[in-house]
Amino acid sequence: MATALCPGSFDPVTNGHIDIISRTARHFDDVIVAVIRNPQKAQSLFTLEERQEMLREVTSHLPNVRIDFFMGLLVEFAKDHGANAIVKGLRAVSDFDYELQMAQMNQQLSGIDTFFISTSPQYSFLSSSLVREVAKYGGDVSSMVPPTVAKRLDERFKA
């Protein structure tokens, strides 16, 4: 069984994430989407439970994908869950330096390799932080996130 781990903050999940998760699901028997409990970034917009719930909703059509969460080191979670690989999306060269550094650190710590999937070009500008910013100021994010996420963003910023 080849199990892949797709880690991230997913605050919130975007169409770019779904692109990477669904393409990963074609190549591995099992995919665990691992949501970090406490993102290092500024306070998250959505709670861990909300981020997981949205991911469950938007991946429910993918039978070999499950949603979980982790705290601390990703490689410890990977070892505990029998994951053989970490899979990340690369949007642009600006992602590369940090992703390479993390991949090498994770390899050094655990022997687990990271595989990169190139983001589909239509999503290469997308990030959760920009989606949050656009939604906060009332911009239209309906082409960037699934409808259920757009609805939650709307509700969050209306409140």
Ligand code: PNS
């Ligand atoms: O969606 P993000 O915020 O870009 O995801 C970053 C994430 C969660 C994948 C990364 O910060 C991470 O793996 N954090 C876990 C802590 C860890 O294992 N650090 C050492 C890796 S070099």
